[in-house]
Amino acid sequence: MNKIIEFKDVSFRYSEEEDYVLKNLSLDFYEGQFTCVLGHNGSGKSTMAKLINALLIPNDGKVYTFGYDTADENLEIDIRRKVGMVFQNPDNQIVATIVEDDVAFGPENLGIPREEIRKRVDEALKIVNMYEYRRHEPHRLSGGQKQRIAIAGIIAMQTNCIVLDEPTAMLDPVGRREVMEALHRLKNELGISVILVTHFMDEAVNADRVVVMNEGKVCMDGTPREVFVKAELLKSIGLTVPKPLELAEKLKKAGVEIGGTPLTPTEFAEEFKKITENRG
Amino acid sequence: MSVISVKNLIYGYSKGTPFEKGALKGVSVDIEQGEIVAVIGHTGSGKSTLLQHLNGLLKPDSGDVLFEGKSIYESKKTLRECRFNVGLCFQYPEQQLFESTVYKDIAFGPHNMKLSEEEIKKRVYESLNYVGLSEDYLEKSPFDLSGGEKRRVAIAGVISMEPKVLILDEPTAGLDPMGKNNLLNLIKNYNEKTGNTVIFVSHNMDDVASVAQRVIVMNDGEIALQGTVDEVYSQGERLSELGLDVPEITSLFIELKKSGFDLGDTEYTVEGAKNAILSYLRKGGTL
Ligand SMILES: Nc1ncnc2c1ncn2[C@@H]1O[C@H](COP(=O)(O)OP(=O)(O)OP(=O)(O)O)[C@@H](O)[C@H]1O
Ligand SMILES: Nc1ncnc2c1ncn2[C@@H]1O[C@H](COP(=O)(O)OP(=O)(O)OP(=O)(O)O)[C@@H](O)[C@H]1O
Ligand SMILES: [Mg+2]
Ligand SMILES: [Mg+2]
Numbered sequence: 001m002n003k004i005i006e007f008k009d010v011s012f013r014y015s016e017e018e019d020y021v022l023k024n025l026s027l028d029f030y031e032g033q034f035t036c037v038l039g040h041n042g043s044g045k046s047t048m049a050k051l052i053n054a055l056l057i058p059n060d061g062k063v064y065t066f067g068y069d070t071a072d073e074n075l076e077i078d079i080r081r082k083v084g085m086v087f088q089n090p091d092n093q094i095v096a097t098i099v100e101d102d103v104a105f106g107p108e109n110l111g112i113p114r115e116e117i118r119k120r121v122d123e124a125l126k127i128v129n130m131y132e133y134r135r136h137e138p139h140r141l142s143g144g145q146k147q148r149i150a151i152a153g154i155i156a157m158q159t160n161c162i163v164l165d166e167p168t169a170m171l172d173p174v175g176r177r178e179v180m181e182a183l184h185r186l187k188n189e190l191g192i193s194v195i196l197v198t199h200f201m202d203e204a205v206n207a208d209r210v211v212v213m214n215e216g217k218v219c220m221d222g223t224p225r226e227v228f229v230k231a232e233l234l235k236s237i238g239l240t241v242p243k244p245l246e247l248a249e250k251l252k253k254a255g256v257e258i259g260g261t262p263l264t265p266t267e268f269a270e271e272f273k274k275i276t277e278n279r280g
Numbered sequence: 281m282s283v284i285s286v287k288n289l290i291y292g293y294s295k296g297t298p299f300e301k302g303a304l305k306g307v308s309v310d311i312e313q314g315e316i317v318a319v320i321g322h323t324g325s326g327k328s329t330l331l332q333h334l335n336g337l338l339k340p341d342s343g344d345v346l347f348e349g350k351s352i353y354e355s356k357k358t359l360r361e362c363r364f365n366v367g368l369c370f371q372y373p374e375q376q377l378f379e380s381t382v383y384k385d386i387a388f389g390p391h392n393m394k395l396s397e398e399e400i401k402k403r404v405y406e407s408l409n410y411v412g413l414s415e416d417y418l419e420k421s422p423f424d425l426s427g428g429e430k431r432r433v434a435i436a437g438v439i440s441m442e443p444k445v446l447i448l449d450e451p452t453a454g455l456d457p458m459g460k461n462n463l464l465n466l467i468k469n470y471n472e473k474t475g476n477t478v479i480f481v482s483h484n485m486d487d488v489a490s491v492a493q494r495v496i497v498m499n500d501g502e503i504a505l506q507g508t509v510d511e512v513y514s515q516g517e518r519l520s521e522l523g524l525d526v527p528e529i530t531s532l533f534i535e536l537k538k539s540g541f542d543l544g545d546t547e548y549t550v551e552g553a554k555n556a557i558l559s560y561l562r563k564g565g566t567l
Contacts, residue, residue: 199454266535272541
């Protein structure tokens with residue numbers, strides 16, 4: 001698989017008086033993959049994300065994004081053409097006074113033709129269910145509505161890689177499901193690489209790869225199943241496992257011989273059928 | 281007597297513009313002393329708007345909010361009294377944080393209440409501890425923190441006032457799983473220890489199930505449904521019409537029942553599901 005982002009022995013701190021937030025981080029991301037990044041509050045996820053598109057520059061080591069050295073200021077525009085980003089707080093990225101202009105801002109900067117932008121903006125707004133708000137002011141919306149606008153912006157850009165920092169934190173259950181489906185469609189239909197920072201374990205279940213950060217370092221890296229099987233380690237660093245697996249673990253402790261690593265309700269039901277069949 | 285009484289609140293944003301929006305369309309509800317109430321509802325349903333009326337930050341177009349039986353809008357004095365007794369933590373911590381250090385930010389409320397320096401200090405340390413941050417954070421700027429750390433400081437800043445009514449707008453958003461669990465325990469402990477009322481908004485149906493005594497479901501500026509967790513969560517179809525969902529454990533239970541396992545009442549939490557499954561297996565002699 002093609003490497004699209006490469007962290008080579010990266011250390012970063014926000015100021016000289018402070019401790020390093022990232023410590024000798026080496027980490028690669030690959031083309032066409034859906035990668036979820038998990039980690040406790042303050043573990044360095046957002047910092048890592050901002051280093052990808054040159055919003056921050058390493059103190060030591062190198063970050064190469066699509067081969068471009070992020071420390072080279074001349075390459076900033078090239079990098080932003082390749083990687084789009086949704087920030088943790090949507091207020092930080094509202095740039096226009098009308099919703100549809102805000103969503104169009106990214107694609108405009110990429111030099112995409114007018115009609116194509118029009119089409120993409122409308123589509124993106126429909127995907128996040130905000131089409132009827134297209135003429136509204138983005139500042140005057142509810143918390144979750146602002147978040148939806150930010151997500152529409154990145155959907156419309158269709159950059160090769162998109163990085164989303166807790167994009168669903170303020171969404172209602174249906175909105176969260178819709179956004180997750182949309183991100184998987186971007187990956188499957190357009191081959192867009194997705195890097196998703198999240199605290200929702202159920203969002204990580206369908207990822208190709210899960211990276212777990214702890215105190216500025218990568219502490220686990222693998223498929224969702226490989227990562228979630230290590231429930232004790234995850235708990236020791238402030239995380240947890242998906243609910244169906246947590247339930248299976250609890251039942252095992254109480255003497256029920258339920259097998260496998262059920263990550264979803266359906267997988268749990270299948271494992272549960274097996275034990276009752278064996279007994280019966 | 282209800283601690284807060286909301287009487288037929290009507291509120292619209294952007295009045296007189298083409299975007300005029302009825303955010304609250306006649307909401308009435310009584311909050312009893314000592315309750316833990318969860319407010320849920322789809323994006324834009326009016327949750328934050330409602331909460332901002334409960335401590336008088338917004339003034340309704342019509343209707344009234346009573347705190348301990350008296351209108352909070354009656355005079356400056358009643359409004360001020362309400363502000364000290366009803367503590368609101370905003371949906372985005374950035375809306376709330378403004379001091380130069382974390383210490384000053386958390387001390388702001390107690391300071392305004394004219395507590396002694398000693399008492400203020402005690403409350404700052406206690407609240408910080410409550411939200412799971414170490415003392416190393418006290419001299420940092422609240423703006424130089426991660427998203428989840430900001431959330432914690434903002435919550436500490438409200439708890440330090442020990443409000444009679446603690447109101448939290450999406451307090452678990454952005455917290456890591458351990459932080460989320462701690463916060464849910466904090467809500468329970470605060471309520472049990474002080475007997476004070478807690479009202480919180482959440483999109484997380486699991487969190488709501490684990491602490492709320494009453495659930496209020498908002499839909500398009502109105503209260504669409506309310507009752508105990510059981511009463512509300514048992515209406516799965518109605519919930520999905522309202523843009524919501526049942527907790528993950530509930531969908532797991534529904535899957536099991538579809539596969540023919542007669543597990544009894546639907547469960548919402550991992551602990552509840554574990555017990556129901558164990559008793560099912562014991563009854564069937566498989567355990
Ligand atoms: N602007 C800043 N100035 C100084 N320190 C910062 C700044 N932003 C973050 N930090 C610190 O760097 C560390 C990592 O922060 P980061 O935002 O990367 O964490 P995170 O993993 O994204 O956490 P969260 O889950 O809470 O969003 C934290 O300890 C935080 O206090
Ligand atoms: N400052 C504002 N100006 C104009 N309209 C607003 C403003 N804030 C919110 N609204 C509108 O009022 C309605 C209710 O918003 P509110 O913030 O109360 O929703 P909410 O239930 O808290 O949603 P969320 O779950 O997204 O936070 C929404 O339709 C929203 O677009
Ligand atoms: Mg972050
Ligand atoms: Mg809100």
